Amino acid sequence: MDIQIVMQQVISGLAIGCIYGLIALGYSLIFNAVDVVNLAQGSFVMVGAFVYGASFVRSYGWPAFPAFAGLIIVMAVFGMVCEFFFYRPLRYAHVRTKLVALLALSMLLNNLALIIWGPYPMGLEGPFGTKVLSIKGATILYQNIYIIAITILLLILQFYIFFHTTLGKVLRAVAQDKDTASLMGIEANQAVSFTFAYSSILAGIAGMLIAPVFTIGTGLSQLGFMGFGACIIGSFTNVSGALIGGIILGLFEMFSASYISSLYKSAIVYLLIIAFLLMRPQGLLGKKEEVSGL
Amino acid sequence: MSDDIILDVKDIGLHFGGVKAVDGLSFSIKKNQIHALIGPNGSGKTTTLNLITGVYQPQWGEANFDGKNISRMPRADIAKIGITRTFQNLRIYNTLTVLEHVLVGDYINSNTGFFSSVFKLPAGRLDEKRAVSKSMELLEKVGLADKAHSLATSLSYGQRRLLEIGRALAVKPKLLFLDEPAAGMSSNEIEQLIELLRLLKKEGMTIMIIEHRMKLVMNVADWIVVLNYGKKIAEGTAEEIQNHEEVIEAYLGKSHQKISVA
Amino acid sequence: MFKKERNIALAIIFLILIITPIFDRAPYHIFVLNMVAINIILVMALNFILGFAGQVFLGTVGFYAIACYSTSLLTVNYGLSFWQAVPFTIIVTSILSLILGLPTLKLKGFYLALMSSGFIYIVLDILRNWKSFTGGVWGIMGIPRPFIGTTLVRSDLHFYFIAITITLCLAIFAVLIEDSKFGRAFKAVRDDQLSSEMLGINSHMTKVLAFVMCGIYTGFAGSLFASLQGFVSPEMYTFELNATYMCMLVVGGLGSVPGAVLGATVLTITTELLRFLREKYLTFYALLIIIVLIYMPGGIITYVYQIIGRLFSLKNKPSQKEEINVR
Numbered sequence: 001m002d003i004q005i006v007m008q009q010v011i012s013g014l015a016i017g018c019i020y021g022l023i024a025l026g027y028s029l030i031f032n033a034v035d036v037v038n039l040a041q042g043s044f045v046m047v048g049a050f051v052y053g054a055s056f057v058r059s060y061g062w063p064a065f066p067a068f069a070g071l072i073i074v075m076a077v078f079g080m081v082c083e084f085f086f087y088r089p090l091r092y093a094h095v096r097t098k099l100v101a102l103l104a105l106s107m108l109l110n111n112l113a114l115i116i117w118g119p120y121p122m123g124l125e126g127p128f129g130t131k132v133l134s135i136k137g138a139t140i141l142y143q144n145i146y147i148i149a150i151t152i153l154l155l156i157l158q159f160y161i162f163f164h165t166t167l168g169k170v171l172r173a174v175a176q177d178k179d180t181a182s183l184m185g186i187e188a189n190q191a192v193s194f195t196f197a198y199s200s201i202l203a204g205i206a207g208m209l210i211a212p213v214f215t216i217g218t219g220l221s222q223l224g225f226m227g228f229g230a231c232i233i234g235s236f237t238n239v240s241g242a243l244i245g246g247i248i249l250g251l252f253e254m255f256s257a258s259y260i261s262s263l264y265k266s267a268i269v270y271l272l273i274i275a276f277l278l279m280r281p282q283g284l285l286g287k288k289e290e291v292s293g294l
Numbered sequence: 295m296s297d298d299i300i301l302d303v304k305d306i307g308l309h310f311g312g313v314k315a316v317d318g319l320s321f322s323i324k325k326n327q328i329h330a331l332i333g334p335n336g337s338g339k340t341t342t343l344n345l346i347t348g349v350y351q352p353q354w355g356e357a358n359f360d361g362k363n364i365s366r367m368p369r370a371d372i373a374k375i376g377i378t379r380t381f382q383n384l385r386i387y388n389t390l391t392v393l394e395h396v397l398v399g400d401y402i403n404s405n406t407g408f409f410s411s412v413f414k415l416p417a418g419r420l421d422e423k424r425a426v427s428k429s430m431e432l433l434e435k436v437g438l439a440d441k442a443h444s445l446a447t448s449l450s451y452g453q454r455r456l457l458e459i460g461r462a463l464a465v466k467p468k469l470l471f472l473d474e475p476a477a478g479m480s481s482n483e484i485e486q487l488i489e490l491l492r493l494l495k496k497e498g499m500t501i502m503i504i505e506h507r508m509k510l511v512m513n514v515a516d517w518i519v520v521l522n523y524g525k526k527i528a529e530g531t532a533e534e535i536q537n538h539e540e541v542i543e544a545y546l547g548k549s550h551q552k553i554s555v556a
Numbered sequence: 557m558f559k560k561e562r563n564i565a566l567a568i569i570f571l572i573l574i575i576t577p578i579f580d581r582a583p584y585h586i587f588v589l590n591m592v593a594i595n596i597i598l599v600m601a602l603n604f605i606l607g608f609a610g611q612v613f614l615g616t617v618g619f620y621a622i623a624c625y626s627t628s629l630l631t632v633n634y635g636l637s638f639w640q641a642v643p644f645t646i647i648v649t650s651i652l653s654l655i656l657g658l659p660t661l662k663l664k665g666f667y668l669a670l671m672s673s674g675f676i677y678i679v680l681d682i683l684r685n686w687k688s689f690t691g692g693v694w695g696i697m698g699i700p701r702p703f704i705g706t707t708l709v710r711s712d713l714h715f716y717f718i719a720i721t722i723t724l725c726l727a728i729f730a731v732l733i734e735d736s737k738f739g740r741a742f743k744a745v746r747d748d749q750l751s752s753e754m755l756g757i758n759s760h761m762t763k764v765l766a767f768v769m770c771g772i773y774t775g776f777a778g779s780l781f782a783s784l785q786g787f788v789s790p791e792m793y794t795f796e797l798n799a800t801y802m803c804m805l806v807v808g809g810l811g812s813v814p815g816a817v818l819g820a821t822v823l824t825i826t827t828e829l830l831r832f833l834r835e836k837y838l839t840f841y842a843l844l845i846i847i848v849l850i851y852m853p854g855g856i857i858t859y860v861y862q863i864i865g866r867l868f869s870l871k872n873k874p875s876q877k878e879e880i881n882v883r
């Protein structure tokens with residue numbers, strides 16, 4: 001195999017992996033706050049892609065930056081609304097009830113998207129179009145570099161928000177210990193609402209980044225599963241675990257599609273995730289007692 | 295002497311972050327005696343019990359039951375070899391009746407197969423009959439027979455504690471742990487509990503009871519182990535414990551509770 | 557608790573289902589009745605794992621697809637008769653539930669939910685792409701109807717009597733399991749896993765058993781559907797369809813066999829009435845799930861039990877008083 005081709009594949013795998021990592025980050029935030037996996041996270045990603053790509057860019061013709069700002073605001077509100085109507089009434093219910101409700105939310109979003117934006121997938125030109133960068137014969141899409149760069153920027157931003165702002169304090173407090181959070185005078189409801197908003201923003205950005213790679217359609221909600229996969233491989237409770245899991249998954253997907261079979265790509269990825277579940281269910285960076293069944 | 299020992303806990307420990315919940319604890323339980331594990335709030339009693347019954351894995355040390363190391367055994371297997379328990383913060387089944395609770399306790403004592411039991415074949419029917427009559431007997435014993443067909447959620451707090459004991463007895467344990475069984479009980483129910491403990495001892499059961507009420511402890515316990523900050527500070531008979539300096543201090547210092555039998 | 561109410565409710569619903577064709581034999585209605593029977597089996601399957609054992613399973617449609625294809629392949633490619641194909645189909649779906657259940661049911665509750673949510677995509681990938689085996693997007697045609705004795709069951713009406721008989725047997729089987737020690741173990745593990753383990757119940761294997769029951773029931777439903785329809789193709793199976801089955805169970809009553817039966821019956825008919833909305837009916841179903849979870853978590857079957865209790869005056873007075881005392 002050609003070193004150039006391998007390099008191209010590594011970059012695309014990394015780019016996709018970064019997006020999986022962003023989705024996984026959204027899961028792990030909510031999971032750490034309320035002990036529930038947000039089964040609707042994939043649909044949040046889809047909503048982000050539709051809002052940014054289909055509405056702001058394609059319909060309204062907004063330039064990239066205002067569209068991005070609009071997306072952040074819309075996703076924040078959207079996350080809070082979802083929390084208020086679909087999570088909060090059930091906050092004292094059993095986890096399985098919450099899971100079923102979140103599944104229903106995901107179905108609701110997918111079908112509303114069909115009604116609002118129609119059933120036909122839409123293409124979206126990224127800010128760099130299909131421009132490529134040639135390094136020693138390897139052609140690399142600017143788009144992929146852009147995805148990786150944005151992810152790194154987001155991580156730095158997240159680090160800053162988490163450790164240097166009041167919002168960050170709230171999010172960390174909720175993620176670590178709900179009781180302490182309430183001692184700190186933070187309304188538990190409000191904190192969970194923030195968490196949903198934040199993880200919805202992450203999903204929205206993932207949607208925005210992925211839209212030019214795939215097409216915008218309800219199928220994007222399937223990416224939620226790749227986010228789970230990233231969490232299972234990395235860890236549900238560890239932020240860097242989620243990102244590392246995403247990158248491993250992205251690279252694995254890219255190489256298995258090229259060298260094993262592209263038709264059965266998702267089946268192969270699924271087997272990898274099952275293998276991880278069997279061998280190291282807590283993920284590469286997780287602790288064992290976090291996963292044992294109770 | 296040593297073949298009397300049914301459970302031997304050796305230097306067991308578990309820390310939650312900085313909290314030394316159980317910190318190198320050793321004690322042993324003798325056959326057919328009522329033991330008590332006492333100590334101020336947060337001294338690690340429940341955690342000790344959780345370590346023995348496999349709810350938590352000890353970070354070091356081990357517990358031997360009948361000469362077999364049971365630390366790191368799957369939880370269900372620990373019940374199968376004869377150790378079971380009740381819970382400080384009650385854990386009853388919201389959708390099951392009182393009788394069904396005890397039948398669930400009997401689950402491991404029934405060995406009819408799937409088809410025999412589901413299709414009520416003769417063997418299955420016989421076994422179900424045995425299970426029900428034994429469960430009713432146990433309900434009689436804990437004084438809940440008249441409530442057999444009500445939902446357990448309709449019971450009072452004290453009755454739920456008795457139900458948990460009945461459910462645990464259905465397992466036919468060799469060693470029974472009771473975590474604060476008298477909490478929330480009326481004085482009548484406490485009398486009933488004391489009677490029950492004595493009866494169980496007479497029948498050959500080994501019991502360890504975790505309890506705050508000194509009156510009850512001093513009344514029934516043959517041997518008392520006292521914990522503070524995850525460590526054993528004393529053990530002995532009721533009389534010895536009542537006069538133990540460090541014990542009195544631990545209690546007075548912590549919760550201003552006076553130890554008295556009165 | 558509500559054993560009598562449950563049995564009466566089941567008897568009434570099945571009686572209605574069995575006698576309906578006496579009054580109404582419009583071919584379309586008979587087809588819908590067949591779908592009712594099949595959906596009842598599917599929802600009872602989901603009830604085993606989600607209702608009895610309390611584990612969120614989102615792979616019903618994936619299992620169903622595999623069951624349908626197993627029967628199709630066994631009959632069309634390997635020349636088995638319908639009745640010969642059924643047991644093999646059930647073996648296939650049970651093995652599938654073991655593969656998916658053994659690793660995930662040992663872990664926290666959401667792992668099964670996660671792994672099963674991705675399952676349908678894998679199944680669809682394989683069904684669409686393994687053309688030589690599954691017929692690709694065209695699917696498989698010419699799946700035979702069952703024989704009874706030496707006569708082929710051609711008419712949908714006669715097929716319905718077979719389907720509803722199987723459904724009734726499976727409903728009775730489900731109730732028998734619920735009343736056995738295994739049913740108690742399911743509910744005990746669901747209600748409080750830790751205390752069940754302290755009583756010596758292996759919660760992992762208990763959940764796996766419930767999941768295998770789910771697989772077995774799905775196998776029956778798949779065999780019946782393949783044979784009823786006569787052909788299978790991948791686009792019949794969508795992740796969205798899961799929400800429909802979930803909705804049937806939640807609306808009917810989680811953890812209740814007549815709840816599952818009633819939910820499947822009512823919502824299969826409503827789905828047909830809402831055909832003109834195309835897929836948009838799923839929006840309502842999704843909303844319905846959430847509304848029912850919030851405002852009547854027991855499902856409509858609780859009201860049915862109340863009515864039956866009153867009609868047949870089943871409630872004995874003392875237990876009623878007790879319940880009032882607690883509040």
Ligand SMILES: Nc1ncnc2c1ncn2[C@@H]1O[C@H](COP(=O)(O)OP(=O)(O)OP(=O)(O)O)[C@@H](O)[C@H]1O
Nearest residue numbers: 310313315333334335336337338339340341342382
């Ligand atoms: N799961 C846990 N995580 C963190 N800390 C814990 C956990 N369980 C117990 N602890 C801590 O360990 C210490 C011992 O707790 P434990 O429940 O064993 O005490 P106890 O003697 O049973 O008290 P009580 O009389 O109140 O029941 C306490 O400081 C408690 O806060």
Ligand SMILES: [Mg+2]
Nearest residue numbers: 339340341382
């Ligand atoms: Mg305690």
